[in-house]
Each structure stands twice: as structure tokens, then as C-alpha cells.
Amino acid sequence: MKEELFVSGRNIPNIDPFLNIWHWQIPSYLFLGGLAAGILFFASFFTIMGKENKMEATVKKAPMIVPFVLMLGLFFLFLDLKHKLYFWQLYTTIRLESPMGWGSWVLMIITPISILWSASYMKEVFPKWDWKFKILNTIEAWLIKNRKIIAWPMAIYAVILGIYTGILLSAFNARPLWNTSILGPLFLVSGMSTGAAVIMLMSKDHKERKIIGRIDILLIIVELFFIIHLFMGFLAGSEVQINAANLFLGGKFTAPFFAFVVILGLIFPAVLEILELKGFKVPIVIPAVLILLGGLIFRFLMVEAGQITRYLY
Amino acid sequence: MRYAMAIDTRKCVGCSDCVVACQTENNVPVGFCRDWVVEVVEGTYPNVSIELRTERCNHCDNSPCVRCCPTGASHIEDGGIVLVKHNKCIGCGACIQSCPYDARYSHPDGYVDKCTFCIHRVREGKKPACVSVCPTSCMYFGDLDDPNSEIVNVLKNRKFKSLAPEAGTKPQIFYLV
Numbered sequence: 308m309k310e311e312l313f314v315s316g317r318n319i320p321n322i323d324p325f326l327n328i329w330h331w332q333i334p335s336y337l338f339l340g341g342l343a344a345g346i347l348f349f350a351s352f353f354t355i356m357g358k359e360n361k362m363e364a365t366v367k368k369a370p371m372i373v374p375f376v377l378m379l380g381l382f383f384l385f386l387d388l389k390h391k392l393y394f395w396q397l398y399t400t401i402r403l404e405s406p407m408g409w410g411s412w413v414l415m416i417i418t419p420i421s422i423l424w425s426a427s428y429m430k431e432v433f434p435k436w437d438w439k440f441k442i443l444n445t446i447e448a449w450l451i452k453n454r455k456i457i458a459w460p461m462a463i464y465a466v467i468l469g470i471y472t473g474i475l476l477s478a479f480n481a482r483p484l485w486n487t488s489i490l491g492p493l494f495l496v497s498g499m500s501t502g503a504a505v506i507m508l509m510s511k512d513h514k515e516r517k518i519i520g521r522i523d524i525l526l527i528i529v530e531l532f533f534i535i536h537l538f539m540g541f542l543a544g545s546e547v548q549i550n551a552a553n554l555f556l557g558g559k560f561t562a563p564f565f566a567f568v569v570i571l572g573l574i575f576p577a578v579l580e581i582l583e584l585k586g587f588k589v590p591i592v593i594p595a596v597l598i599l600l601g602g603l604i605f606r607f608l609m610v611e612a613g614q615i616t617r618y619l620y
Numbered sequence: 621m622r623y624a625m626a627i628d629t630r631k632c633v634g635c636s637d638c639v640v641a642c643q644t645e646n647n648v649p650v651g652f653c654r655d656w657v658v659e660v661v662e663g664t665y666p667n668v669s670i671e672l673r674t675e676r677c678n679h680c681d682n683s684p685c686v687r688c689c690p691t692g693a694s695h696i697e698d699g700g701i702v703l704v705k706h707n708k709c710i711g712c713g714a715c716i717q718s719c720p721y722d723a724r725y726s727h728p729d730g731y732v733d734k735c736t737f738c739i740h741r742v743r744e745g746k747k748p749a750c751v752s753v754c755p756t757s758c759m760y761f762g763d764l765d766d767p768n769s770e771i772v773n774v775l776k777n778r779k780f781k782s783l784a785p786e787a788g789t790k791p792q793i794f795y796l797v
Binding site: 308314317319320328389396400402406408478480545 | 636639651652653655658660661664672674684687688689692693709710711712716717718720722725726730783786789
């Protein structure tokens with residue numbers, strides 16, 4: 308038997324007895340980042356493939372919300388900061404070793420790209436839109452001409468953003484649940500799946516929904532494999548990693564994780580999407596909203612559970 | 621120059637004088653602490669062993685907190701002392717997450733705070749507050765690069781361990797066992 312206690316007394320807020328320094332802001336920020344990455348990736352992918360007129364919601368409508376999503380995410384990140392007036396220090400240094408640092412730079416690049424992208428489609432989505440200034444019309448004309456060129460960096464930065472939402476956590480060696488390289492791809496796939504869900508919600512074209520639905524089923528299957536992979540890796544790891552996995556395999560996060568993330572957030576919507584492809588009438592709102600909620604809850608659970616896991620000594 | 625600390629777990633009585641000295645010296649806000657004393661009891665009665673150790677920032681050689689800091693507020697001073705520049709810290713909490721020893725906390729003023737090895741005293745040639753008040757003299761502070769220092773001598777002659785070396789942080793607080 309081993310028992311440890313602080314004889315000097317120690318009850319620091321948010322540190323003892325369990326670390327809980329990151330609250331709702333960080334998982335919400337990760338969710339919004341992943342969702343934006345998904346939408347932008349699909350928008351640029353179908354543009355590069357030359358299908359922008361067949362995939363109206365994917366390429367034109369859904370990216371309209373991305374600047375707002377990203378700004379809301381950045382606002383949540385700002386809310387997380389405890390020394391708020393100094394936030395600008397983030398942009399006076401470039402520290403490649405720090406995921407928090409390069410992530411904020413990626414956001415600094417991709418947010419303007421997404422704004423330019425939305426601006427180039429303003430007149431198509433809102434026919435009555437008027438830029439009012441001549442210079443804005445000139446910029447718009449240039450953007451419309453160069454959409455394919457913009458699509459490439461947008462696709463690349465979307466993937467970086469999606470992976471970053473996972474790496475932000477996986478770079479912390481001190482939290483065994485996060486410290487696995489599978490978290491980057493897992494959050495990327497999950498983010499793309501939530502992006503696909505938003506597109507399905509916004510699309511009125513049955514054919515387009517079918518294409519995105521098919522992609523989404525594939526993404527969900529990959530995500531399920533990644534989750535199995537995640538726990539397999541932990542169970543084959545050191546004691547602290549086995550403890551981390553056990554939080555989800557019998558521990559206190561088991562029920563919410565399997566009920567809300569695996570079953571209601573992944574398997575059930577995938578089944579509904581398959582049924583829809585087979586010709587059954589399924590209101591698209593149900594799988595789409597379930598995927599979004601599943602993605603959000605997944606990030607909340609990972610952030611909360613990860614902070615509990617720690618080294619033993 | 622490489623500052624480090626050796627702590628004799630066999631001499632420590634767990635009086636917590638080091639904790640109070642630190643709080644007083646460094647104006648640590650009420651309810652917070654930069655160092656603390658842990659009692660580890662192993663076995664079942666009557667076969668029990670007790671280890672007492674005072675813990676603080678390990679001023680790691682490979683410090684994850686410095687690596688993950690997005691602004692460079694967490695940095696390494698001369699002698700390997702890990703410090704936080706208050707006016708560069710944005711309070712994002714990344715360094716708190718990255719520390720395997722939970723040695724950092726969010727100061728009520730917003731920035732992240734931690735043990736400084738009392739760098740202001742060390743620069744004056746004094747010992748850190750915790751070391752200087754210890755009634756059993758169980759702590760040794762000094763320069764590992766100086767072959768004649770007390771700490772090098774004690775580490776040469778005693779068995780010692782560090783905390784969670786498997787985290788790869790190369791901690792610089794050594795516990796004599």
C-alpha cells in the first residue's frame with residue numbers, strides 16, 4: 308500500500324486535488340477550430356477538383372460561417388487567458404517549439420484566407436450584396452480570378468489547423484492521456500467529420516448531400532479505428548498510460564464516452580447515413596446534429612480527463 | 621554554472637518551515653505555495669516506511685514548460701534557473717499542463733508563478749529562503765559545476781533519486797535516500 312499526502316497543506320485553486328486549469332474554453336476552441344478546418348478543406352478540395360458549381364453549399368455557403376467560427380474560437384482562447392491584457396505577446400514572438408505559439412500563427416493566417424474566400428462568393432450567395440467602394444470590387448475581381456490558387460494554401464492550412472487542434476494536447480508529455488501522436492490525426496478526422504455535418508445541414512441539394520454523406524461515413528469509420536488504436540497504444544504502454552486508458556475503459560469517463568461519443572456521436576449517425584444512401588428517408592438534421600454534439604463532447608472529455616492523468620512518483 | 625538542490629529525505633522532519641519561509645520571502649498570495657512537503661507512507665502496519673520530502677520546481681535541464689511557452693515568458697536564466705517573466709506571460713496555462721510536478725500555478729494577478737530558487741538572494745551570494753531556514757539542515761543548494769561545493773560532495777557520497785525521471789525532464793532537485 309502506498310499513500311501520499313501533503314503534510315504542509317496544499318490546496319491551490321485549479322491545481323489541487325486534480326489539475327483543472329483548462330475549463331470549457333479550450334475544448335470549445337478545439338471543436339470550432341476542427342469544424343472550420345473541415346469546412347475549409349472540403350471547400351478547397353472541391354474547388355481544386357473543379358466542382359464548385361456542383362457543390363454549392365460546400366464551396367460557397369458553408370465557408371461563409373468559417374470567419375465567424377474562427378473568430379469565436381479565438382475569442383474563447385482569449386477568455387482562457389488569465390493575463391488577458393498581455394495577449395498581444397503571442398504575436399511578438401515566433402516559437403516553433405510551442406504548439407500554442409504556432410497554432411495562434413496558423414489561425415492568424417487562415418482566418419484572413421477564409422475571409423477573402425467568403426468575400427469572393429458574397430455576390431453569388433447574397434445577390435443583392437454591394438461592396439460600395441471601387442477598390443473592394445477590384446479586389447473581389449482579383450479574388451474570383453485566383454480562387455484556385457487560393458484553394459491550395461487554404462487546403463494545406465486547413466489540414467494544419469485540424470491536426471494542430473490535436474497536437475495542442477498531444478505535445479504535453481506530463482499528461483499521459485494526451486501524450487500520443489495519434490491525437491493529431493484523430494482530431495483532424497473528427498474535425499473534418501463535424502465540418503461535413505455542417506455542410507450537410509446547409510446543403511439543399513440532394514446529390515451534394517449524398518457525396519458529403521459518403522465522405523462522412525468513411526471519416527467516421529477512420530475515426531473509430533483511430534479511437535481503437537488510441538486505446539490499444541495506451542494499453543500496451545507504461546503504467547501511467549494504462550491508467551489513462553482505464554479512465555475510459557471502466558473508469559469514470561466510460562459511460563459518457565461510449566454513450567455520447569462512440570454510439571450517439573459516431574456509430575448511430577453513420578448507420579443513419581448508410582440508411583439514407585440506401586434510399587430510406589432520414590431527416591439529415593438528426594445525424595448532422597449528433598455528429599456535432601459527439602465531436603464537442605469528445606473534446607470536452609479528452610480535455611477534462613487528460614488533466615487528471617499524471618506521472619506517478 | 622548549474623544550480624541544483626539536494627534534499628535529505630532522512631533528515632527532513634516535515635515541519636514545513638521551508639514552505640512558510642518561501643511564502644514570506646516571495647510574498648506568495650494566501651492559499652498558494654511554491655514549495656510543499658509530501659509524506660509518502662508505504663506498506664501496512666507494522667511494516668511501514670515513511671519518506672518525507674519537500675518539493676518544488678525541479679528547474680529541469682530539459683524543461684517542457686519553457687518549450688511549450690508561446691511567448692517566451694518561461695525562460696532559463698544563468699545557472700539553469702527556470703523563471704517566468706511576468707510582463708510576457710499571457711496566462712494561457714500551457715506550462716501548467718506541461719509540468720509533470722504540478723509546480724506552477726496561476727497567480728491571482730494573472731501570470732503564472734513558481735519557485736525561482738530565490739534568484740534574488742542567490743545573486744547576492746545568499747542561499748534560497750527555504751534552504752536557509754531548514755532547522756535540520758536537510759537541504760543543500762549549490763553549483764554542480766563547482767567540484768568543491770557542498771552539493772557535489774553530498775551527491776558523491778550518498779545515494780539519491782530524482783522525481784519522475786522517465787518524463788525526460790532531467791530534474792535538478794535530488795533526493796538523498
